[in-house]
Amino acid sequence: MSKLWGNSVKKLDASVVRSLPLFAQMPLSDIQDILDLARPRLVPAGQSVFEEGTEASHFHLLLDGHIRVERLTPDGDRVVSFHIPPGQLFGIAKALGRDVYPATAVAALECLVLVWPMTLWTRFSTEYAGFAQEASRTVGARVTEMHTRVLEMATQHVEQRVAAAILRMMQQNGRPTEDGIEIAFPITRKIVSDMTGSTLFTVSRLLSAWEREGVLVSRRKHIHVHNVAALERLAAGQS
Amino acid sequence: MSKLWGNSVKKLDASVVRSLPLFAQMPLSDIQDILDLARPRLVPAGQSVFEEGTEASHFHLLLDGHIRVERLTPDGDRVVSFHIPPGQLFGIAKALGRDVYPATAVAALECLVLVWPMTLWTRFSTEYAGFAQEASRTVGARVTEMHTRVLEMATQHVEQRVAAAILRMMQQNGRPTEDGIEIAFPITRKIVSDMTGSTLFTVSRLLSAWEREGVLVSRRKHIHVHNVAALERLAAGQS
DNA sequence: CGGGGAATTTGCGCATGAGCAAACTTTGGG
DNA sequence: CCCAAAGTTTGCTCATGCGCAAATTCCCCG
CATH class of the missing domain: 2.60.120.10 (Jelly Rolls)
Structure with missing residues (x-):
């Protein structure tokens, strides 16, 4: 996993992530600006990154590992919504106009995650080319998948x-x-x-x-x- | 339904719609600008406003009536996703980063709809205070409802x-x-x-x-x- | 290398709710 | 005012797939 960290342990290297769709339309300088504001976080397998219903204080980008998004019913049943592969944004409650996380994100295996305070969301959306669009696309893909699952479960x-x-x-x-x-x-x-x-x-x-x-x-x-x-x-x- | 039309048949009156959440944060002049770009459309009960899979050429605001959003499975079963009450945006594929409508919208009863070309979407999102935020909120509410339905169907x-x-x-x-x-x-x-x-x-x-x-x-x-x-x-x- | 917990397999019984058929009711259009 | 279509009710049957119990296997960790 160290390859993701560039030369220094402390400083994330823009060149590593620029192939991600999120950064595709951005100049390297913008990417570096964004990365400089990120805090990296290593989440052990099985641990949650954030919990449903808690204040959505941060948004996240998965660099490595796999995230499982799940909800619990009032009477204790668990429902798994979907899995998130590396390279995707998650925990982006602001993109849904919400201020609490709508679901719980669990590390299906050890995950390396970048974390930004949610207060940066509006700034990123307006200032960086393609950021808002890519966020919409991510949301859209998940809505589509949910839609499909409703359809499958019904028919x-x-x-x-x-x-x-x-x-x-x-x-x-x-x-x-x-x-x-x-x-x-x-x-x-x-x-x-x-x-x-x-x-x-x-x-x-x-x-x-x-x-x-x-x-x-x-x-x-x-x-x-x-x-x-x-x-x-x-x-x-x-x- | 004529009350929604202001003094002239041709010109929509901003004062009628400014109580909607979508326009809550906007000055009347902005609302009027937006309305001036809209085309009103009266949809008879049972008729579709747009069809799943077709190019998302316009986005819509429901003024009066009720919209039923549905999808068809490959083998002909219908699944109803949700109902839309007056005052809400719909057919907002761009907010999902998509360029085709993800579902079909049918008028459950006669509907009065405002229609804008999708090309205006980006402009509205960036120029008008609260437009993007309200669109996100609308998307978020629907995602939440889908989420809930998946959960219900599963448990x-x-x-x-x-x-x-x-x-x-x-x-x-x-x-x-x-x-x-x-x-x-x-x-x-x-x-x-x-x-x-x-x-x-x-x-x-x-x-x-x-x-x-x-x-x-x-x-x-x-x-x-x-x-x-x-x-x-x-x-x-x-x- | 062995113990223990987690994950999985398999058998059996049974309730839920789908599928189908047929009759009935309501409504709107000619 | 009547007919036809659409919507609804109801009885019956039956397969799917859930619930539970118990045994078994597989790993992880000490």
Whole structure:
């Protein structure tokens, strides 16, 4: 992870992050200005970056690791909203006109995060080319995904939803291997069920069946998709 | 509806809309400038204002009526995302960084809509005080609602979800009467089922049961809630 | 290298709510 | 005023997938 830190431990290097969409339209000097205002934060696996309902005092950029965004129901059930891959903004309550975080962000594995005080949000949005636009795009992508999930939950069977959830994680957070794609962070059956409005047991049965059919292999906390086409067929309900 | 049109049929009057949150922070002259650029559009009940997937050429403000936002699945099922009450912006794809409409907007009853070319979006966002902020707030409110629905669909029974959907419509789009609150636009059992990921039949049975218990009265396309507390209890799953 | 907790598997029973068919009611247009 | 279409009710059946229990496996950590 040290490669992300440039020459000095203290000073973040603009050249490392300029390939991110967020900085694509900015001159290096602007990027450096932004980075100089950031505080880096290392979050251990399993720890939360911020909690639903607390004051949205900061916004964040994920440099490395994976964030899981979740909400808790009044009676203790957990629902996983989505996963965030490196390079994306998160905890951007201001972009939603809110002043508390709408959900909890948990480090699915050890994460390196840049943190800015939310008071800088308006300034960044107006002063830096493309910042507001990229924030909108990020929000839009998440709204689209939520939309899709509502649609799936309303119209599709559990089997299709679980297949779709795994496909999505594979596409957004997958790591290609010689034999398929593996999901790049620890993922339990419980979490998959919390993503699909299902149960641990049903997900376990589905994954076992798919493993028997050679669609994927799942070790503990780990999913490796071998036959993407078959999984797409399952998600579409064509089998 | 003529009251919304000021003295002349052609010129919209700023004083009529300045009570809307969107214009709250603006001087009258700014409001008038914005209105002068708008084209009014009267949409008959049942007709769509724009369709999912088409180029997002305009953004809209609902002056009167009620908009139903829906999506269609590849295999023809309809899912209703939410309803929009008068005074709100909609079709604001740019606020999501998108260039096609993410959903279809249908007039639940005859609607009066103001329409602006999307090319004005960036200008409005940067030039008029509070415009961008109010747009964010609108997006945020809808994201929050989607979030809540995902959570409900994942963790709650159909009965609770239907109760929650009716409560929401009642709160957001209700009209108080001497004996409770009635939902201010035509609403069929089919639509309620499309909102809750349920079926026409199940919704019919639930409404009948609740009518028997005196919680609400539902005539054809029409729901009138009498006992709000009871409905809240049903939504919470406490009965 | 062994203990213990976390994650997973599997069997069994059953309630929820979907699916279908058919009859009935309301409403608006000609 | 009547007809047709749209909306609604109701009975019946049945599959999905949840709930629980118990056993098993896998890792992590000391």
